[in-house]
Amino acid sequence: MRVRALLTGNRRDIDTTNPKALFTNIEIDGYDRDHSWVVLNDEIERIQPKGHHKPILVEFDCNLGEYFKRASNKQVAITNVTNIKRVKKGK
Numbered sequence: 001m002r003v004r005a006l007l008t009g010n011r012r013d014i015d016t017t018n019p020k021a022l023f024t025n026i027e028i029d030g031y032d033r034d035h036s037w038v039v040l041n042d043e044i045e046r047i048q049p050k051g052h053h054k055p056i057l058v059e060f061d062c063n064l065g066e067y068f069k070r071a072s073n074k075q076v077a078i079t080n081v082t083n084i085k086r087v088k089k090g091k
Contacts, residue, residue: 003028003062003078004087005036007044009053012037021048023078024055028064031076038062043084060084 003026010022020037021044038044048056065077 001028001062001064002059004057004059007048007056007058009048009055011040011050014040014050026078028076031064033076033078036078038078038081041081044081047084047086057087057089058084059087 005023005026008022008024012020012022019040021040022035023038024035026033026036043060047058060081061083062078063080065079067075067077069075
């Protein structure tokens with residue numbers, strides 16, 4: 001699925017084997033998601049190197065996994081981010 005989001009530059013768990021990057025303002029058809037922590041991979045690191053904190057609007061392909069939070073609210077998790085590209089503002 002093709003998704004558009006803002007790559008913020010915020011990182012978490014950077015000194016572990018499973019570091020993550022924060023995406024916000026996520027546009028996914030049929031889902032309501034304002035942010036998601038995604039496993040940091042080489043493609044994300046190429047678009048936004050470590051130490052670069054200016055938000056970047058990007059589009060990418062990903063897999064979506066559904067799960068239930070607090071037994072009633074269905075949430076969607078973004079996994080396997082690939083084909084990430086910068087998006088020019090206004091497009």
